[in-house]
Amino acid sequence: MALLDPRIKLRHLACFLETDGRGGVQEAAEALGLTQPAVSKSLAELEAILGVALFDRSRRRLALTDHGALFLRHANASMSALRQGVESLVEAGGAARVVRLGALPTVAVDVVPQAVAGFLAGPLACRVHVESGPSPHLLGLLRGGAIDLVVGRLPSPEVMVGLTFEHLYSEPLVLAVRPDHPLLSATDLTLAMVQGYPALVPPREAIIRGTVETMLLAAGVPSLPREIETVSNSFGRAYTLLTDAVWFISRSVVANDLEKGDLAALPLDMTASHGAIGITTRAGSESAIHTDALIASVRAIVRKREAGP
Structure with missing residues (x-):
């Protein structure tokens, strides 16, 4: 050999x-x-x-x-094989197990915090490392074995080689604005009207960027003159509250703000923006029991949320 x-x-x-x-x-x-x-x-x-x-x-x-x-x-x-070998020796020596989770912005403020809390309250609780960032970064970590799973929107088919996706639910985008935004009182509101305002959009490598661009093109908007790319939820919220910006964002990210009235969603039909949310893992690899427990916690939170109050 x-x-x-x-x-x-x-x-x-x-x-x-x-x-x-x-x-x-x-x-x-x-x-x-x-x-x-x-x-x-x-x-x-x-x-x-x-x-x-x-x-x-x-x-x-x-x-x-x-x-x-x-x-x-x-x-x-x-x-990945090298990391697994090192981890096997560490576990054999009695060191604490760690489950490594990648959380896309779509679920970082809603599903994942609740799922981690549920996991830590269970019998297989152990140290949890949560990694955030855009999809290409997290999928690269997943392929290399640096993280065990990614929770968020379904990646595009061309990057799913060697990976598998479990669909949990679907979610639309919203156009979030501050409560006294001028567009909220506009008559015959259309998506094309956002051209007159700063727009917070996902970067080009983000999963939802293609959805945003498709919607804008369908509305006759080839580009946004005042475009700000960001994956930071904290910056997006602060900038939207401070200015007349329109924030293209997954609904769950701003769900609490919308419910409390801190932000408002422009009353536009966003049906075309629905995307699959779920769990991405490495295809053909057997996950550890602790990872399976965290995955089960994610599923449980989604079932509870879908069932409603």
Whole structure:
């Protein structure tokens, strides 16, 4: 059996996976606690060892080449297996178990906090690590084994290779505004009217960005002149309350604010914005009993919420 090339080090794989998952060398360097030149050097060394280019550097955002996409599958599997091996030894030594959960903004203020609380009150309670961020970041962590599951909107089909999705419920977007926003008193309100105001929208890599763009195009709005991209719920809420901004956001994120009257939803038909919410895990991998318990808690919270008061 051929041995692995001894020149390939763990740092090569870590730099490769972080650069792909975060879309850039600088972002990968910040995540790894390294300098940008150090990450660039590791990537160059890895490409030299393999004899192929792993990234297409002709674009603003780094993209994998065909060779890079092929290598990614095996690099993710290798890192995941290594982590599982380390965790097995840690558990055998009596260290506390940890369940690692990725929470997209859609569920970070509603389903996930309740699910974690329910899990910690159960017999399999253990340490929980909650990671937040945009979908590409979390799915990259999931593939690499750095987290055990992701809760949120269904990713696009092209990024679901090697992953599996369990549908739990569907949810629309809303256009949230401050309670005295001018559009709330507008007659014959249409989606096109938001062009006259600042708009808080998800970044281009976010799952719901495509839904937002499709709705706007259908309303005859090719672009928004004053667009602010953000995945921060706290910033979105603060900016919406401070200004005349219109916030394109999943309903559950602002459900409490809408119920209390702190924010209002523009009275527009948002039927076309419904999206599937659920649990994404690695396909073909057997999860630990503690992870299964947290997943069961997520399901229980959704069932309770869907049943109503």
